[in-house]
Amino acid sequence: MQAERGFRDKLSKYIDTSQPVSVDVSVSGSAVYDYSCFGVDGNNKLSDDRYMIFYNQTSSPNNELTYSQTHNGADFTVNLSSLPPAISRLVFTVSIDGPGDMSAISSHTLTLSQGGTPALTLTLSGGDFQQERAIISAEIYRKDSEWRFAAVAGGFNGGLPELLRHYGGQEAVPDSPAKPVELRKGHKVNLDKASGEIVINLNWHKGQGKRGLFSLFGNSSSGAIDLDLGCLFELKDGRKGSVQALGKHFGKLNDAPYVALDGDDRTGDVAGGENLRVNGQKISQIRRILVYTFIYEGIANWKEADGIVTVKCPGSRDIIVRLDEHDTKQGMCALAMLENVNDKTFSVEKLVQFFSGHEEMDKCYHWGLKWVYGRK
Amino acid sequence: MPINLVKGQKIDLTKGNPNLSKILVGLGWDVKKYDGGYDFDLDASAFLTGANGKVASDADFIFYHNLKHSSGAVEHTGDNLTGAGEGDDEVIRVDLKKLPANVDKVAFTVTIYDADERRQNFGQVSNAYIRIVDETSGRELIHYDLGEDFSIETAVVVGELYRHSGEWKFNAIGSGFKGGLRALCLNFGVNV
Known part of the structure; x- marks a missing residue:
């Protein structure tokens, strides 16, 4: 009825x-x-x-x-x-x-x-x-x-x-x-008027033996997990690029691309994980930001990593994107898409989509960058 | 203390009270406890019908565009556009002794103006009632609370005065209609 x-x-x-x-x-x-x-x-x-x-x-x-x-x-x-x-x-x-x-x-x-x-x-x-x-x-x-x-x-x-x-x-x-808001896949919410600094944090379980002998030899099958946080950005003026530790593209907060990465936490010592910061004053310059993570070394043990992304914006409830699909050997994961909403704020959408690497992910989201292999 | 009626109850009005002639029929309701949406405009009307429940002419339909019956027996005292305030929202004055002989019933109705357009219905109206007051003494004779019986209807026949063996009685009808005032007019034989 x-x-x-x-x-x-x-x-x-x-x-x-x-x-x-x-x-x-x-x-x-x-x-x-x-x-x-x-x-x-x-x-x-x-x-x-x-x-x-x-x-x-x-x-x-x-x-x-x-x-x-x-x-x-x-x-x-x-x-x-x-x-x-x-x-x-x-x-x-x-x-x-x-x-x-x-x-x-x-x-x-x-x-x-x-x-x-x-x-x-x-x-x-x-x-x-x-x-x-x-x-x-x-x-x-x-x-x-x-x-x-x-x-x-x-x-x-x-x-x-x-x-x-x-x-x-x-x-x-x-x-x-x-209460933080946990997004489900495909779910999109708007941040409150995002004028301050938006912090996108990735945290994960580091695993055992980070400082042990095995990790020195790159044998991390039983060892630590190192996730790298990064993003693709696209500005309103058409400029595009990536911000990530690999290739030392740490970005800039007060100048284009208005997105910056805190120092890479390869040691796992920093309990807070890795942070990307977005300058909320410059929203009108930014079209979209694709937040991703990839496993730089070691196997793709997503289950053990149990990654969690928190988007913090002053005045908004924290938004949580949980890396809750693990059934993959692929080493790259698109986490969330931030998109400009009327130059006032960002929408945040949960993606959690796995890829073999940067290039495949780039294609999927039509970014159009050229990709070469690098080392940090 | 007035007599509180329940739906379907019938009660003597003039029997035992032969001097009763001028009465006030007060109708009240509460609407709009919430923000948003349109204001509610509820309208009280009266249909003066024969024993068959039909009006003899359209002039026997008393409403906001025809406030006074030619006999002077029924007069609508005016439209309250918002339902705001305590007490009766609309009052219809009736002089029983002046009612023409061919009028056997006076039905009192409440309809929601522009209900379809405004997506309103009686489910959003609360504490609706009708009461009958002896105008001469100011004494409330009858009170009938319509209660929770209405839902998505847009018109309600609240009650009616009717002749029975030469006396006037009141029937607490309380039945709802969909289709607003138009449906009521068709029901009472008014050309629309």
Whole structure:
């Protein structure tokens, strides 16, 4: 059954309210979306924080409500019959963290299902919204001792803080650092207005025996893993090139290409891994940046390396790209693409695509550089 | 204390209260708790029909473009464009004794103006009610909360006054229609 905005009905017509029900919510769009389910009391107030279920509190006291992340949203399991009587309404919300509003989404779906069978689906698009930054997708509430469902699809321009105020609450975790956003493959998000320095960090498990005898002989089959971080850049004026330790192309931050590599960490002593820095003041000069890593020496043991890329930008939540595919012997991996968005910020897209070397990767992304072999 | 009705309930109005003639029919609702979207414009109307539920002429349809019936028995006191504020959002004045003999029912409806264009429906309206007040004494006689019974409808027949054995009674109808005011007009025999 397809529900539209304003739809209200008794839940028992669609599901068995004595059994657990799953509420799956997702948004496709280019912002960062958070999903929550709030249990509020008969006065529509958030009087019990333990019934605010979201990524930082994934279950209620008796597991009446649980949260789990899905690849493009969240799945809530709701056990209505065991909810305390004081909880009279469950509010399912989507809020945007960082820039953007709901009018820019391509779609939002909330599906209520039981035993794997969808019972009610609410589908919305950007056209259903304006500048809302937090919305109530749907509510499940008690009325005359029956559970009912309402497709609300309304929200607040002031985002989550305003939504919480509406329910007499306040932001639950104002002081805790923002949760990093982990991208899935092909997923693209925009950084907040990127005016400062954007740091792209690659970290990995260095493995054993880095300083041992074997590594001196280049026998790293049981030894250390050395990943090199680099990028291809393309500027607005058409200039292209690479920034990487190989060939000693360390780049420049205050002059073209406005991308620079910190010193190569071949020893693995630097716990922080390797960093590429992008000058956020020069976004308007930069068309795109392809961040990659390659194994300069040794075998391609991606699994052991367990690499993780963190894109840090002042004012934005950290963006994480995990090197979570390992099934390859190829020594080169395209990690992420940063692309200029209206000269204001970058979008970051997770790639994690493996190649035999620079040239093959260059071709795939149509960079058009000429490649020769070098040594560092 | 008024008598609170539930959907489908019928109640005597003039029986036992023979002096009752001038009444106020107040309709109220709450809309728009959220940002974004259009304002809601809800309109109350009245259809003066025969026993068959149809109007004798289009002039028996009292709404924002035809505020007063020729008999003077029914008068719409004006359109509230936003539904803002406490209390009744729209009031229709009825003088039972002035109602022409061929009028057996007066149905009160609420519709959402431009609902399709604005993608609005009664699922987004809350706390809707109708109440009947004795205009002379100011006493509230009847109160009927429409509750949660509406969803994607864009028109609601809230209730009706009807003649029964020479007395006026009230019926808490509370039934929704899709298709807005146009659907209601067709239902009551108004040419649209």
